[in-house]
Amino acid sequence: MGKSVNPDLAKARSQATFDPANLTNYLYGGPEKLRRKRYLPAFVFKELCTEMSLTDLCLIFLGLLTHVSDYLGLTLSIENMAAKEYKEEGFKSTDDMSREEAYEESMRRAVYTNKRVLQLNLQDQEEQYYFREIFVPGANPFALHYVMFKDAINTQGTEDQIQKWLPLAETYAVTGTYAQTELGHGTFLRGLETTAEYDVQREEFILNTPTITSSKFWPGALGKTANVAILNAKLITKGRNCGMQSFWVPLRHLETHQPLPGITVGDIGPKFGYHTSDNGFLQLNRVRIPRENMLMRYSKVLQDGTFVPPENDRLVYVPMTQFRFVVIGRSGWTLAKAVTVATRYSAVRRQSEITPGGGEVQILDFQTQQHKLFTQIASAYAMIIAAKAAKDLYDSAFSKMEKGNLEDLPMLHALTSSMKAFNTWEMATGVEQCRMACGGHGYLLASGIPQMYTDMVSACTYEGENTVMCLQAARFLNKCQEAANKGERLPQLTRFLQTSRLNISSSLDQDVDLNDIIAAYEFRAATVISEANARLNAGLAMGKSQSEAWNYASQLLVKAALAFSHWFTVRALIENMRGAGFDNSTETLLLQLAKLYALDGMLRYSGDFRKVG
């Protein structure tokens, strides 16, 4: 039964000057990935939400046969209990539920999708994500399990530990979380107080949260869901503090789900958003775990308590760097969803007249409405495409790191830190703009936009608070500027600090040249980074210590990191749009969108651009 489409929406779509399929295929990585993305939820949705006859199922199955190469491992369990159970209960919106009920509904859906992902043998991370997102649109109680818990095992565990623990996580024999933040410290990791003291007699670690501020506080799934944590604590062995290490810590009994001896866990209470995620607290009262439970890929504790340090003590931070990449990518997609809702609404909402007596117009006809939305459409594309470009850099650096070559680690940390801050701030601003563009109806939970905001704006805080992340990136950028000042060789990514010149050929009455746009953003970044470096050195010249001078220059240092990210984004957008092999009409449109993004950015940061001429 075809859905009837609103005539205004249908008219707007019919006026497209390009084939949307070209863009959709590009965004999702090609027709193959797109088909799979669309097929899986549709298949299971149909399984769930309509009374299905055996005929239906056979038709679906026949439909599947045309993709037999894809779904060979598919087991169509017609009698699947989960589907039956779900069909009877169906979907219930969590908007009107209490926090407890909403958590339970999300847990019910998440458990269902976990089962189906295993039964459908979905190996691809993206496919798993698409699948889950359909059924658990809000915060998924298993979010930490899917991402940071498994990533920590994969990146910090030895091969033996991966062999032992990863299958437990993949089959949900255990449900994990990543417990690092404490009540007293989230940003300053060197201030974490939880201890893991090595008992050489029994070859065990004694885990302890000695103060109220050392209580683990915030980790997702800690409140109810998780029964194991990858927990970060200060390792103490032979009387020496060996810094933060990661440990596999059982929290709850695998059968009864009751807290284990010495463990006090609970939920931290209502939050601004993420209502269906049970962020919790954890106190450890001298809990013992075997020596083998320390994740020892990079650092080790030998039986006699000898600490073998890692080649680079920042490798323990890799799970955070990895997840920052997830956040960078998902920020663009979150904004894409919000601006899709707002744009469709603006095509069907008729309000007010442009020409007196001419009748109420689609609000999309107001130039102010177009400015609100088209700039956000451009921003969503920019963030999604820049995230792909950053991921390519990450993948090449990570493959070198896995072979022991850590030379790109500083660049990787700087890129993930600055892009995570830039993208999440841009996403937060953009989603809120989309909400307001829908007037009163944007304020309804039914619009979907408020929850997108209240859930996803937390990404400006978690995984590294944005200001702190900018300052982390600025460490790297400032070092590069110092090297540039001395004429030394720079990493590829920051060579523009030495080469950027402002030789713009465009004049105001011409259509702006795209290369000039990249050059303008590059020059702006180089100038702001150089200014931050100059302020830091001015602080030193005033007799301030290095750390006082750093604090003295920190506002400019944050700006430097954001200007760097903005340049990286504009360059990635233009270069990828030019090189993507689109047909002329699509490429023309996308380059127009890239110009809109870049010129809007110049207007928003006109102070920087005016200052650099």
Ligand SMILES: CC/C=C\C/C=C\C/C=C\C/C=C\CCCCC(=O)SCCNC(=O)CCNC(=O)[C@H](O)C(C)(C)COP(=O)(O)OP(=O)(O)OC[C@H]1O[C@@H](n2cnc3c(N)ncnc32)[C@H](O)[C@@H]1OP(=O)(O)O
């Ligand atoms: C839009 C929606 C997006 C996503 C949503 C999608 C799906 C949802 C799914 C899940 C979401 C649900 C819940 C979210 C989960 C969130 C989980 C967490 O929040 S886990 C906790 C995160 N915590 C942090 O990030 C802590 C941040 N703090 C730090 O990392 C460190 O304290 C510091 C700020 C980096 C400072 O560290 P330190 O004091 O030790 O170091 P220095 O600043 O002195 O620097 C020393 C030296 O180390 C280098 N360095 C630091 N960190 C790293 C790193 N990660 N990698 C590499 N190198 C690093 C630093 O550059 C310095 O080097 P130098 O300059 O000296 O050469």
Ligand SMILES: Cc1cc2nc3c(=O)[nH]c(=O)nc-3n(C[C@H](O)[C@H](O)[C@H](O)COP(=O)(O)OP(=O)(O)OC[C@H]3O[C@@H](n4cnc5c(N)ncnc54)[C@H](O)[C@@H]3O)c2cc1C
């Ligand atoms: C929804 C959500 C889910 C989370 N999930 C998890 C999880 O699963 N596991 C986990 O371990 N943690 C989790 N966290 C915790 C999160 O990682 C921390 O909140 C985050 O790292 C920020 O630390 P903080 O809360 O201590 O903020 P603070 O660092 O105290 O920030 C407060 C202010 O201090 C400023 N500030 C701090 N340090 C500096 C500095 N050096 N220079 C300048 N300004 C500074 C910040 O910019 C900010 O303005 C979650 C948090 C949220 C909101």
